[in-house]
Amino acid sequence: MNVDIALDRGSPVPLYFQMSQQLQAAIEDGRLAPGDQIDTEMVLAEKYGLSRPTVRQAMQDLVNKGLLMRRRGIGTQVVHSQVRRQLGLTSLYDDLRDSDRRPSTTVLTFDTVAADERVAEVLQIVEGSPVRYLERLRCEGDEPLAYMQNWLPVDIVSPDADLVSGGLYAHLRTTGQSPHTAKQRIGAKAATSVEARVLDVRRGAPLLTMERHAFDVTGRPIELGVHAYRADAYAFETNLMER
Amino acid sequence: MNVDIALDRGSPVPLYFQMSQQLQAAIEDGRLAPGDQIDTEMVLAEKYGLSRPTVRQAMQDLVNKGLLMRRRGIGTQVVHSQVRRQLGLTSLYDDLRDSDRRPSTTVLTFDTVAADERVAEVLQIVEGSPVRYLERLRCEGDEPLAYMQNWLPVDIVSPDADLVSGGLYAHLRTTGQSPHTAKQRIGAKAATSVEARVLDVRRGAPLLTMERHAFDVTGRPIELGVHAYRADAYAFETNLMER
DNA sequence: CAGTGGTCTAGACCACTTA
DNA sequence: AAGTGGTCTAGACCACTGA
Numbered sequence: 001m002n003v004d005i006a007l008d009r010g011s012p013v014p015l016y017f018q019m020s021q022q023l024q025a026a027i028e029d030g031r032l033a034p035g036d037q038i039d040t041e042m043v044l045a046e047k048y049g050l051s052r053p054t055v056r057q058a059m060q061d062l063v064n065k066g067l068l069m070r071r072r073g074i075g076t077q078v079v080h081s082q083v084r085r086q087l088g089l090t091s092l093y094d095d096l097r098d099s100d101r102r103p104s105t106t107v108l109t110f111d112t113v114a115a116d117e118r119v120a121e122v123l124q125i126v127e128g129s130p131v132r133y134l135e136r137l138r139c140e141g142d143e144p145l146a147y148m149q150n151w152l153p154v155d156i157v158s159p160d161a162d163l164v165s166g167g168l169y170a171h172l173r174t175t176g177q178s179p180h181t182a183k184q185r186i187g188a189k190a191a192t193s194v195e196a197r198v199l200d201v202r203r204g205a206p207l208l209t210m211e212r213h214a215f216d217v218t219g220r221p222i223e224l225g226v227h228a229y230r231a232d233a234y235a236f237e238t239n240l241m242e243r
Numbered sequence: 244m245n246v247d248i249a250l251d252r253g254s255p256v257p258l259y260f261q262m263s264q265q266l267q268a269a270i271e272d273g274r275l276a277p278g279d280q281i282d283t284e285m286v287l288a289e290k291y292g293l294s295r296p297t298v299r300q301a302m303q304d305l306v307n308k309g310l311l312m313r314r315r316g317i318g319t320q321v322v323h324s325q326v327r328r329q330l331g332l333t334s335l336y337d338d339l340r341d342s343d344r345r346p347s348t349t350v351l352t353f354d355t356v357a358a359d360e361r362v363a364e365v366l367q368i369v370e371g372s373p374v375r376y377l378e379r380l381r382c383e384g385d386e387p388l389a390y391m392q393n394w395l396p397v398d399i400v401s402p403d404a405d406l407v408s409g410g411l412y413a414h415l416r417t418t419g420q421s422p423h424t425a426k427q428r429i430g431a432k433a434a435t436s437v438e439a440r441v442l443d444v445r446r447g448a449p450l451l452t453m454e455r456h457a458f459d460v461t462g463r464p465i466e467l468g469v470h471a472y473r474a475d476a477y478a479f480e481t482n483l484m485e486r
Numbered sequence: 487c488a489g490t491g492g493t494c495t496a497g498a499c500c501a502c503t504t505a
Numbered sequence: 506a507a508g509t510g511g512t513c514t515a516g517a518c519c520a521c522t523g524a
Binding site for chain 3: 012041042056059070071074076
Binding site: 034053064066069071079080181182183184185186187188189190204205206207208215217219229231234235236237238239240 | 277296307309312314322323424425426427428429430431432433447448449450451458460461462472474477478479480481482483
C-alpha cells in the first residue's frame with residue numbers, strides 16, 4: 001500500500017479517525033485504486049506505533065462507509081468503483097450541504113406564521129404557535145429545478161438570518177443547531193397549478209416530491225421540509241448495505 | 244433497564260451480536276420505550292460477565308443503526324420513536340425482503356434474452372450475451388402497484404427457478420448469491436402507454452421510478468432492476484444520519 | 487501450513503456531564 | 506466529586522483462506 005499516513009499524537013482528533021480520514025482521502029483522490037490491497041492490521045499497527053484495535057477501528061469505519069471490503073484469510077481491499085460511487089451520500093451532512101450548494105437559490109418568502117395542524121404535529125409544538133416559514137426556488141441558469149418549503153421552530157432560526165449567501169443548513173451549522181438525523185419520504189405527484197407556474201411546467205406534469213423531518217442530537221424536531229422537483233431534472237441516489 | 248439478556252457462550256454467534264440483537268428486539272417490541280435509559284457499559288459488563296469492549300461493540304452497533312443515542316456524561320438512551328420509525332429500512336436485507344413480501348406478485352415474463360448495451364454495461368458483461376429477464380407486476384387486491392423489470396447474469400439464477408412462492412431475493416439467498424450492496428436512483432416520470440396499461444392509470448400519469456444496481460460481496464454486479472410505481476400508492480422512506 | 491480478519495479480555499487515562 | 510462514554514493499549518484464541 002503506497003500511502004503514507006501522518007499521525008499527530010498531540011491533536012485532540014482520535015488516532016483511529018486521523019487514520020480513517022487519510023485513507024478515505026487516498027481512496028477518493030485515486031491514490032488507492034479499486035481492488036488495491038490495504039496493509040494488514042498488524043503491519044499498520046507496527047508501522048504507525050498503534051495497537052491493533054485502534055487500527056481496526058479505523059478500518060471498520062471505512063467498511064461501514066462502504067469504501068473497504070474485508071474478508072478473513074484474504075485481507076482488506078478497496079471496493080470496486082461502481083459500487084463506491086456516491087456511497088458517501090447517505091451521510092446527512094453531504095446531503096444537506098449539497099442541497100445548499102446547488103446552483104442558485106432564491107428566497108421567495110421568509111416569514112413567521114402560525115403553525116397549522118400538520119406543522120405543529122411534526123415539530124411537536126402547539127397548533128397556532130409561531131414558526132418560521134421559508135419558501136425557496138432553486139434554479140440552474142433560467143431553469144427552475146425545485147420548489148422548497150420549510151418550517152422551523154422560532155428559536156432555531158432568527159427572523160433576520162442570512163439564508164441567501166450560505167443557505168439554510170449552513171446557517172444552522174453556524175448556530176450549532178445542525179440536524180443530526182432526518183427522515184425522508186420520497187414520492188411523486190402531478191403538478192398543481194401553483195407548482196406548475198413556479199416550476200415552469202404544464203399542470204399535471206410529473207414532479208418528484210420529498211418531505212423531510214430533521215432532528216437535532218436530542219431527538220427534538222427542528223425542521224419540516226416539503227420539496228417538489230421537476231422530474232426531468234432531478235433524481236435521488238441512495239445506497240444500501242447489508243449489515 | 245428492565246430487560247434480561249440470555250447469552251449462550253457455546254453458540255457460534257458472537258456475544259456482542261447476541262446482546263445487540265436482543266436489545267434491538269426489546270426496543271422494537273416496546274419493552275424498551277423511547278427515552279429509556281440503558282444500563283451503563285460497566286453495569287452490563289458485570290451483569291453478564293463480559294468485558295467492557297464487548298458490551299461497547301453491541302452498543303455501538305445499535306447507535307449506528309440509529310436505535311440508541313449515547314452522550315458522554317449522560318448515558319445511553321433509546322432514541323425517540325419519531326426518529327426511530329423505519330430507520331431500519333436503510334438495511335438492504337429489510338428492503339429486499341419487503342419488496343418480495345408485498346401483497347401479491349405476478350410473474351409476467353421470465354426468460355433468457357440478449358443483453359442490450361445498457362444491461363451489458365451495468366452487469367459488466369459483453370453486449371449480446373445471454374441474461375435472465377424478469378418482468379413482474381405487484382398488486383394489492385385488484386390494484387396494480389408496481390411494474391418491475393429485472394436483469395440478472397445467467398449464472399446467478401437458473402431458468403427454472405421458483406420465483407413465485409418466495410420472491411426473487413429470497414431465491415437468491417437460498418443459492419448464496421444474495422446482494423451485499425446496492426445503488427438506487429429514485430425519480431419520477433410520466434407513464435408511457437405501456438406502463439399506463441399495465442398499471443391501470445391514464446397515459447401521462449405521474450409514476451415513481453426506481454433503478455437499482457445490486458452487487459455481491461466481491462463487488463460483482465448481480466442485478467439490474469428498473470421499477471415503476473403508481474405515485475398515488477407508493478413512496479420511499481429513507482433515513483439519514485450524521486456520521 | 488502461515489497469514490488474515492473476527493472476537494474477546496483486562497486493564498488504563500481522558501473529556502464531559504450532573505450535582 | 507462521581508459517574509458517564511470516548512479512546513487506547515497489549516495481549517489472546519479462533520475461523521477462514523490460500524498455497
